[in-house]
Amino acid sequence: MxxxxxxxxxxxxxxxxxxxxxxxxxxxxxxxxxxxxxxxxxxxxxxxxxxxxxxxxxxxxxxxxxxxxxxxxxxxLADGDMLHPMQAAFKAEHGLQCGFCTPGMVMAGLEIVRRHGTQVTAEQVTHDLEGNLCRCTGYINIVKAIVTGARAMGETVDA
Amino acid sequence: MRDFALSRPTTLAEAAAAFASGGEAAYLAGGHTLLPAMKSRLRMPDTLIDLSALPGITGVHHEADRLWIGALTTHAAVADDATVQSTIPGLARAALLIGDPMVRNRGTIGGVLANNDPAADYPAMAVAMDAVIETDRASHSADDYFQGMFATALEDGEIITRIGFRIPERAAYAKFRHPASRYAIVGVFVARFADGEVRVGIIGAGPGVFRWPQAEAALKNDFSPAAIKGLVLDSADLNTDIHAGPEYRAHLCGVMLANAVGEA
Missing domain, CATH: 3.10.20.30 (Beta-grasp domain)
Known part of the structure; x- marks a missing residue:
């Protein structure tokens, strides 16, 4: 079809x-x-x-x-060579190791910002990541990356 | 997944006709049980009928003493709905405990109730809030609708259109999840109504949802966690698997009920 x-x-x-x-x-x-x-x-x-x-x-x-x-x-997500703020945050916070789960994590991060806003807390991120599995990192830097990405998205909007 | 003929009816009559058109047919709502079952070929329908184009089958409507939720309303939509939050806040909070954010964006209340998985959450809410489950051909009371593991009062081809919860004064849900699968080992929804009646719906613990009459009676006299202290559910008919035996599940039912009463 x-x-x-x-x-x-x-x-x-x-x-x-x-x-x-x-x-x-x-x-x-x-x-x-x-x-x-x-x-x-x-x-x-x-x-x-x-x-x-x-x-x-x-x-x-x-x-x-x-x-x-x-x-x-x-x-x-990216605008040409310019990464989306959520992607840039995963790079800056080293929110990945093998990178296999990363596209799904970035998309989950965008949903977290949609639901909780750019001032989302690490606790809210941890809770809302329950449907995303990463077998490398232990999630610490992924949570950091999403919080950082959320704040950066707020600055982009405010600018 | 084996291929199938896809149908996308725009009326309930068209949907029922597609179901009766021959071969094995299945209705598709959120698809978060059916599609995994089709991938593993546990289900191989010849005709798949996508219900998403049916009119008037989503949304929330407050009418007298009941809150009506359209069958194809997603868990996220229930959790976020202002009317649900103001009339039955315990239901909005409970919807946020179903699955994960992706599941909540697709999974539907009608799909859950039609499937009746023993670990699904909504049967606990339906039983505890004396729900009416309306279909294209009948109206079922929750006490008669659930008939054990994956079994319901639905006839072949019957389509749930909306669910009406009797609005309680106080209500809450507590569940103990398996730490890896996140499915409920035990989930308990408690509701206390204006006339003093208390109803308790329990999922995960047995082959299907059930009520706990002794706890309901104790809570009717005194709606507090202390009222059920020491009360132990009979474990004779409870589930057992590598995660939890029947005595442990019975214990968890008491603990989860106390937590729910404390939150309500």
Whole structure:
């Protein structure tokens, strides 16, 4: 079936079987491999994308369920060479080691700012990261990165 | 996942017709149970019927002594809704304890109640708040609706349209999660109504949601954690697995109920 949706501001489409997951359409049909498949069992959050601005697991959503929506993937965050403040914060705070979970963590970070605002606390971040697994870092620097990214997003808005 | 024919009806009648069109059919709500089951081929429907385009099946509506929630309302929408927060704040807080942020953005109350997983949270709220579960063809009371593990009063093809909770004066939910899977080992919702009635719904502990009449009676006399101190649930019919045996689950039911009463 023909699936049409807007990805990172650009209208895209693909002709795929109805059983195609959104993550597989992004990666295999559209070449957007920044969205990762970690567990494929809805637990790890590596496949997180924004669907109409809200974070969802793209491994637990049919591409057909996203028809007509606005999808934002990790590729859609940077402005040319300028990293999004949340991405820059992960770099500055060393919020990653192997990097596999990072795209999903950044997307979860954006959801945390959407829900709690740019003055979010480390405790709120820790609570709201319960659907994202990282097997390297122990999460300390990831929490720091999201707090730093949130503050930076506040400054960007205020500027 | 095996391929299927996808249908996206815009009326309840079209949805029921698609369900009856032959072969195995399944309704898709939030999909956070069904799609994982389809990936592992525990479920292989020939026809998948996406309910998301049905009109009037989301949202919150306060009417007399009940709060009505549309079946396809997500957990995040329940948690964030101003009417839920003002009429049953314990329900808004409980919705925030379901799954994780991504699950809450997709999972729906109707999907949870139709599936009736023994560790799902909403059956506890439905039983404790004397819910009415309305469908395209009937109206079920929560006490009759839940019939054990993954079993409900729904007939083949029946679609939940909305859930009406009787509004309590005080209510709260407490759950003890498995530290890795985050599923409830025990979850307890308690509700106290204006006429003094107290209802307790327990999930995770048994093969399906159940009430605890002795605790309800004790709390009716004295709505405080002290009123149930020393009261122990009969563990005969409780679940046992590598995480928790029946006696431990019975103990947790008392502790979680006391926590919920303290918070309510």
């Amino acid at each position: 023909e699936i049409g949706l807007t990805i990172n501001g650009t209208e895209r489409s693909a002709d795929v079987p109805a059983a195609t997951l959104l993550v597989d359409m992004l990666r295999d049909e559209l070449g957007l491999t920044g969205t990762h498949i970690g567990c494929d069992t809805s637990q790890c959050g590596a496949c997180n994308v924004l669907l109409d601005g809200k974070v969802v697991k793209s491994c637990t959503l049919l591409a057909a369920q996203a028809v007509g929506t606005q999808v934002t993937t990790i590729e859609g």
